[in-house]
């Protein structure tokens with residue numbers, strides 16, 4: 001595969017200095033960068049430092065005759081595999097929405113036939129302004145990928161969303177966008193569980209957990225991008241259905257199991273849901289009332305079915321590849337190996353949730369199969385889904401009837 005190249009548009013914002021680190025990190029991964037520096041961008045970084053890091057001439061002016069004879073703006077915007085705008089200021093995004101072409105950056109964006117990634121960074125009020133949000137919605141509708149900014153303290157002293165995402169997250173997004181979309185799972189059917197389950201106590205109360213569903217939805221989207229037909233059985237979460245995925249909404253663990261069994265046969269089952277271990281034996285049909293006598297009700301619990309274990313042990317219609325998740329705080333790999341055996345699945349995605357992983361941006365994953373352990377580098381959480389989908393696609397590659405999997 002030939003080396004990949006990006007065209008980086010550096011906008012005028014305080015975060016512009018981080019584009020230098022981005023160029024360096026991409027270079028380390030063998031991704032070349034050619035850069036356009038906007039006029040405002042030159043107030044924050046110099047063309048000389050960008051040129052030194054990228055090892056390429058830096059482009060700053062639209063109407064420079066030398067540039068046009070060396071490389072015209074059309075060719076410039078098409079010579080790369082991907083256009084990245086970082087930082088994408090409110091002004092640059094507004095220009096792109098309206099198709100302005102009054103400087104080199106906006107002209108390159110208009111003239112390109114390549115995918116475009118915008119990495120916004122701006123003050124929180126500017127980010128939240130209706131005009132910016134409207135522009136972002138329009139850019140996404142036009143097929144541009146717009147990353148969500150980070151939340152945190154800002155150079156201007158305020159706090160909120162608007163910070164440039166961590167460079168590692170930008171690199172992961174660029175790598176994902178540069179990867180060839182080969183659709184290796186076309187003709188395969190994948191079933192994913194995601195989110196929490198909700199176990200009712202009475203018509204208004206329930207037992208549940210904090211699962212957001214993001215990882216499961218991410219994996220469903222990544223498998224769909226690989227060409228699989230995807231059925232996503234989800235507990236209650238506030239996420240939209242990923243594009244091209246059949247979403248079945250459920251509440252309880254028993255409903256989740258039933259929906260999964262009805263979706264069989266499938267080739268791939270990925271059990272990401274945080275299924276409640278117990279449910280109240282009886283859900284009252286009327287709201288439980290406080291009697292005011294100092295008496296608290298006793299809630300008797302029953303164990304919920306283990307969905308992963310049930311699907312793994314199916315005699316008929318067992319999926320060719322069954323994957324479970326294990327979040328562990330210590331002895332991660334030993335516990336995950338035990339879980340692999342106990343649940344009867346083929347792979348376990350083990351997640352080390354000790355340290356700063358919980359609520360953080362990165363994840364430390366080990367993929368446990370019967371053949372051994374594949375330790376992944378620390379990855380942005382959104383890169384885990386893509387990498388897992390790739391592993392699944394590789395496992396099915398070149399095997400028409402089933403799987404060239406670990407077991408034998």
Ligand code: C5P
Nearest residue numbers: 271272273275304305306307308324325
């Ligand atoms: O036993 P533990 O809950 O740690 O196992 C986690 C794995 O088992 C996850 O893949 C989860 O989706 C699955 N699981 C399940 N049904 C349950 C409990 C866990 O499918 N009742």
